[in-house]
Amino acid sequence: MLSDIEIAQQADMHKITQIAAQLGIQPDELEPYGQYKAKLSDALEKRVAQNPAGKLILVTAINPTPAGEGKTTTTVGLGQAMAKIGRNAIIALREPSLGPVFGVKGGAAGGGYSQVIPMEDINLHFTGDIHAITAANNLLCAMIDNHIQQGNALDIDTRRITFKRCLDMNDRALRNLVVGMGGPANGVPREDHFMITVASEVMAILCLATDITDLKTRLGKIIIGYSRSGKILYASDLQAQGAMAALLKDALKPNLVQTLENTPCLIHGGPFANIAHGCNSVRATRLALKLADYVITEAGFGSDLGAEKFMDIKCRYAGLTPNAIVLVATIRALKYNGGIPKDKCSEPNVDAMQAGMVNLEAHIENLQKFGVPIVVAINRFAADTDEEIAALEQFCKAKGADFALSEVFAKGGEGGRDLAQKVVAATEKPGSFHYLYDLDKPVKEKIETITTKIYGAAKVAYSADAEAAIKEIEAAGSGNLPVCIAKTQYSLSDDPNKLGRPTGFTVSAAVVRLLNGAGFIVVETGAIMTMPGLPAKPAACQIDIDADGNISGLF
Numbered sequence: 440m441l442s443d444i445e446i447a448q449q450a451d452m453h454k455i456t457q458i459a460a461q462l463g464i465q466p467d468e469l470e471p472y473g474q475y476k477a478k479l480s481d482a483l484e485k486r487v488a489q490n491p492a493g494k495l496i497l498v499t500a501i502n503p504t505p506a507g508e509g510k511t512t513t514t515v516g517l518g519q520a521m522a523k524i525g526r527n528a529i530i531a532l533r534e535p536s537l538g539p540v541f542g543v544k545g546g547a548a549g550g551g552y553s554q555v556i557p558m559e560d561i562n563l564h565f566t567g568d569i570h571a572i573t574a575a576n577n578l579l580c581a582m583i584d585n586h587i588q589q590g591n592a593l594d595i596d597t598r599r600i601t602f603k604r605c606l607d608m609n610d611r612a613l614r615n616l617v618v619g620m621g622g623p624a625n626g627v628p629r630e631d632h633f634m635i636t637v638a639s640e641v642m643a644i645l646c647l648a649t650d651i652t653d654l655k656t657r658l659g660k661i662i663i664g665y666s667r668s669g670k671i672l673y674a675s676d677l678q679a680q681g682a683m684a685a686l687l688k689d690a691l692k693p694n695l696v697q698t699l700e701n702t703p704c705l706i707h708g709g710p711f712a713n714i715a716h717g718c719n720s721v722r723a724t725r726l727a728l729k730l731a732d733y734v735i736t737e738a739g740f741g742s743d744l745g746a747e748k749f750m751d752i753k754c755r756y757a758g759l760t761p762n763a764i765v766l767v768a769t770i771r772a773l774k775y776n777g778g779i780p781k782d783k784c785s786e787p788n789v790d791a792m793q794a795g796m797v798n799l800e801a802h803i804e805n806l807q808k809f810g811v812p813i814v815v816a817i818n819r820f821a822a823d824t825d826e827e828i829a830a831l832e833q834f835c836k837a838k839g840a841d842f843a844l845s846e847v848f849a850k851g852g853e854g855g856r857d858l859a860q861k862v863v864a865a866t867e868k869p870g871s872f873h874y875l876y877d878l879d880k881p882v883k884e885k886i887e888t889i890t891t892k893i894y895g896a897a898k899v900a901y902s903a904d905a906e907a908a909i910k911e912i913e914a915a916g917s918g919n920l921p922v923c924i925a926k927t928q929y930s931l932s933d934d935p936n937k938l939g940r941p942t943g944f945t946v947s948a949a950v951v952r953l954l955n956g957a958g959f960i961v962v963e964t965g966a967i968m969t970m971p972g973l974p975a976k977p978a979a980c981q982i983d984i985d986a987d988g989n990i991s992g993l994f
């Protein structure tokens with residue numbers, strides 16, 4: 440079989456103006472970036488605002504292996520399959536981060552015959568949105584350190600600056616550093632830290648902002664740290680929000696591209712779901728709902744992360760109601776959850792798969808708590824045996840769960856017809872969507888609702904810092920915000936080694952941070968890091984470009 444990039448490079452790409460025309464988008468509502476990418480204008484958003492909204496479908500997954508289980512691939516394949524069955528659908532994805540592209544997972548443009556294209560552009564610089572987010576974030580950092588250098592009128596406590604620099608790269612050497620070295624002309628020395636751009640508050644703000652005014656307001660509300668008297672300081676205290684918003688003017692507009700089968704795709708925003716809220720932007724999702732009868736979108740990692748945050752943060756803020764959920768399960772991930780090492784998960788092993796079924800069961804039960812019809816998508820890999828597939832289908836039947844065997848990786852839209860039919864039917868079932876918790880509950884109660892009802896934890900252990908932060912957040916009147924738990928994606932717990940369906944465990948809430956601009960409270964658990972590191976053999980080592988500009992090795 441050809442590699443992902445070889446399939447993508449052989450695709451018959453249509454001009455982006457043709458893809459736009461399929462959606463009724465006028466040429467003057469499109470801002471092309473070359474012939475195959477474009478941003479969608481504010482004028483379009485205004486013109487279609489009164490259109491009836493389409494149906495919203497979320498794609499999530501069980502706990503993944505490090506390679507990922509095919510949510511993006513399934514989202515793309517389902518979008519293609521909907522066209523095959525004559526349904527008018529758009530897919531809405533997050534933009535890939537350079538961290539995984541050069542790290543372990545590789546790109547995030549789907550795979551096989553279900554990819555979005557041009558995949559090299561999408562996986563690398565795309566339309567520059569993540570670079571703009573990095574620049575806006577680091578402009579604020581430069582203004583913080585400059586304010587201190589210029590006399591520190593705000594009396595910023597240099598030991599309590601909470602806003603970190605960012606870079607869209609897996610670079611562990613930047614996790615902890617000292618800035619301002621070199622003497623009086625070069626700044627004031629202080630400890631600082633980098634996080635990966637996709638975990639930054641500016642990324643979260645871009646994904647939740649409804650327009651440029653809302654964006655600027657949110658940016659101004661970013662907490663940068665404290666004065667030495669303990670006063671909370673904001674980006675607006677440095678008059679930074681205007682310049683930051685100006686840097687993000689174009690990044691705020693959703694991007695239009697296409698799938699291998701020339702069906703439309705919006706890509707906008709790219710937060711990870713383990714260390715951030717894991718959903719593409721509200722603007723892109725809302726716009727897509729006004730342009731098509733079905734919108735298929737994905738949220739990162741398993742339902743314990745991306746799907747829970749999609750429901751309780753994104754849908755709540757955007758007033759969205761999902762009409763169906765696709766739960767991607769793979770035989771390899773079930774074996775992984777059944778205790779098989781990741782490099783052995785392609786070997787036939789029904790027993791191990793059966794042992795790992797408890798993880799699928801947990802995710803089905805989790806998603807049922809949101810009151811939205813579910814379809815399990817068995818994402819078929821070449822190594823899957825008929826016996827394993829039959830056993831998995833039998834499990835779904837016994838569980839009373841709708842399911843479909845999906846072969847969109849190997850066959851594109853043709854491999855997703857049954858899934859598409861099942862999903863359309865699911866969207867026509869009565870739903871009773873509801874959030875997991877009410878915002879007016881105490882912060883600890885919201886945290887413990889997620890950890891017990893979704894993760895299956897027995898309790899939460901709060902560090903002294905976490906306890907103090909929760910008290911301070913509630914005393915400042917900000918306790919009525921959603922919670923965004925940062926934890927490992929490999930386990931329902933905060934311990935990556937607890938696979939399957941662990942019970943009786945304790946989740947450790949180590950750090951609690953108020954993202955005042957984004958409007959949610961981050962709870963960092965276990966040993967989660969906001970700046971990943973590259974692996975021993977980075978994917979970057981196999982990426983190359985020839986004299987004609989042809990890129991290879993991206994996957």
Ligand SMILES: Nc1ncnc2c1ncn2[C@@H]1O[C@H](COP(=O)(O)OP(=O)(O)O)[C@@H](O)[C@H]1O
Pocket residue numbers: 443500503506507508509510511512513544545546547548549550551740818819820821848849994
């Ligand atoms: N059915 C499949 N067979 C082979 N490889 C697959 C299949 N589905 C997905 N992949 C590959 O697995 C990796 C993860 O897929 P992706 O869709 O990015 O998962 P997720 O979005 O859940 O992280 C990608 O390299 C993709 O090409």
Ligand SMILES: O=COP(=O)(O)O
Pocket residue numbers: 507510511544547710711712713717738739740741
């Ligand atoms: O945030 C993680 O997203 P994927 O699960 O699509 O890799």
Ligand SMILES: [Mg+2]
Pocket residue numbers: 510511512547737
């Ligand atoms: Mg993905």
